[in-house]
Amino acid sequence: DTGVSQNPRHKITKRGQNVTFRCDPISEHNRLYWYRQTLGQGPEFLTYFQNEAQLEKSRLLSDRFSAERPKGSFSTLEIQRTEQGDSAMYLCASSRYRGSSTDTQYFGPGTRLTVL
């Protein structure tokens, strides 16, 4: 299967700890997106990459959050000094951008973070 994969699927951590999530996009996709979804709400945009360049960051992405896509393939999202409010599903999606148009985004299964 060559869909979007995310690891880990579930993460439980104590407040104050650092956590890192990984996303592997569909191989030919040059755009990669991170979203956050809290219970009962729709997802919210966090940031996106085109190849290795981080082109946009939402105001939701505080200084404790950092995302990288060093080789333009997989991406990591790190949260430092986690807070209980960070508990959410973190979703990754990828798409192929071809200049004037963007294909549909394909979503990964998500990483569910619980901060105790």
Place this chain on the structure above:
Amino acid sequence: KNEVEQSPQNLTAQEGEFITINCSYSVGISALHWLQQHPGGGIVSLFMLSSGKKKHGRLIATINIQEKHSSLHITASHPRDSAVYICAVMYSGGGADGLTFGKGTHLIIQP
């Protein structure tokens, strides 16, 4: 504020019924997505459209750009259609290139 509104928030129907979920948005968009999310979190993209109408199996999506409105229809609904259906838009004219999502419509199809 760029908002995406969906209605209804919750919908329970009997198997076989024709289902309509509505989505409205506030400013110009480059594309609108309909997504399906099952319990456990996985999201599947159903449609991406910027004009007109698309059909896939029992699912039909329409969009009216002038009225800033889209609908998702399910014909001959089945219990396996039970899921959360989310409308998401990509706004045109700059800003974040990620999607802006509605809160979703929780659909239950009873046998």
